[in-house]
Amino acid sequence: MEGFVYDDDSGIPPEPRERADGNHEDDSDMTGPGWKVITAAMLVVAAGLAGLALYAQHWKKNLWVREVVFSGNRLLSGEELLRQTDGLVGKDFENIDSSELVGSYAALPYIKRAGVAKELNGIVRVTVEERIPMARVISGDKVEVIDTEGYILPYRDLPLPAASLPRVAGVKKRHVKGENLGKAEERGFAVLREMIEAVAASEYARLLISDVNLKEENETYFTAAGSPTRFIVGNDGNYKEKLKKFEIFWQKVVAKKGLDGYATVDLRFAKRVFAVEKSR
Numbered sequence: 001m002e003g004f005v006y007d008d009d010s011g012i013p014p015e016p017r018e019r020a021d022g023n024h025e026d027d028s029d030m031t032g033p034g035w036k037v038i039t040a041a042m043l044v045v046a047a048g049l050a051g052l053a054l055y056a057q058h059w060k061k062n063l064w065v066r067e068v069v070f071s072g073n074r075l076l077s078g079e080e081l082l083r084q085t086d087g088l089v090g091k092d093f094e095n096i097d098s099s100e101l102v103g104s105y106a107a108l109p110y111i112k113r114a115g116v117a118k119e120l121n122g123i124v125r126v127t128v129e130e131r132i133p134m135a136r137v138i139s140g141d142k143v144e145v146i147d148t149e150g151y152i153l154p155y156r157d158l159p160l161p162a163a164s165l166p167r168v169a170g171v172k173k174r175h176v177k178g179e180n181l182g183k184a185e186e187r188g189f190a191v192l193r194e195m196i197e198a199v200a201a202s203e204y205a206r207l208l209i210s211d212v213n214l215k216e217e218n219e220t221y222f223t224a225a226g227s228p229t230r231f232i233v234g235n236d237g238n239y240k241e242k243l244k245k246f247e248i249f250w251q252k253v254v255a256k257k258g259l260d261g262y263a264t265v266d267l268r269f270a271k272r273v274f275a276v277e278k279s280r
Helices: 033-060 080-084 098-106 187-200 239-257
Strands: 067-071 109-119 121-129 133-139 140-149 152-153 167-169 173-175 182-184 209-213 221-224 230-232 262-266 274-277
Touching: 067 080, 080 098, 080 121, 098 109, 098 121, 133 187, 152 182, 182 187, 187 209, 187 239, 239 262
Parallel strands: 067 121, 133 167, 167 209, 230 262
Antiparallel strands: 109 121, 133 140, 140 152, 173 182, 209 221, 221 230, 262 274
16 A cells, blocks of 8 residues: 555644633733733833923923034134124023024025024034135226126135135126125126136146136137236137147247247137237
C-alpha cells in the first residue's frame, strides 16, 4: 500500500475551546482589569497635556522679550538692525506686533524682505534677505548703488566684495508705483546687467575695467585702468566675445604702446577691432 500524508489544514480555523467559566479562550475581555488600566493611563495623559497647555498660556502671558537675534544680514550690521527694535527688549511677549516689525525692516532700502519669529524662550528672531548691490551709479557728484533687480539704493559704505563695485554712468531712473525706491529704466538696465555679468565672468577684463557709460544709439562704452580710451561695446549684447577681444587688444597693443595712444577702440564688429589713435 502506497504511503500518503494527511494534511489537516483545511483553511478553517479550529473552534475556540471553552474555558471552565463558560467563556471562549480567544474572546477579548473588554471589561477586564487590563482595559481599566489603559483607560486610566489615557485619562492621566490627557489631563497632563491639558495642564501643560494651561501652564504654557500662563507662562507666555508673563514672558518678556529677553533678546532680539538677527540672521541673513551681511551688508547691514546687527547694531544697525537692532536700532529698528528700540524698546522691544523687556516688552511683554504677547504685545509684539510681528507684522509691524516686519514692515519696519522691509522699509529699509537694503532689505528685500524680512520675517519675524517669536520663540518661547523670550527670543525674537528676525531673518532678513538683503538686496544684492551690482554697481555704483554716478550722476555728477551724486553716488548711489544699483542692485541686481535695478533698484536704486542710497550709497553707503559696504563690506568686501561689495565695496569694489564697478562705476556706471548714464543710468536713467523711473518711479515705480507703490515702491519706495526708484528703479532703472528697463532697456538701459538690461544692457548694464548683461555687461556686468560678462565682466564678472571674464578672465582679465574684470581686473582692468573701471567705468561703464551707458549710451543710446548703440554707443555704450567703458574705460579701463585709468586710461581715457573709450572701448565701445554698444547695446546689442554678446559682451563675452567683445570683452575677449578687449583682453587680446590690451595684451598685444596697449601693453606695448601705452595707455594713452588711442581715443577709441571699437569692439562691436565680429572678429575685428577698429582703433582710432589719439590726435597729437
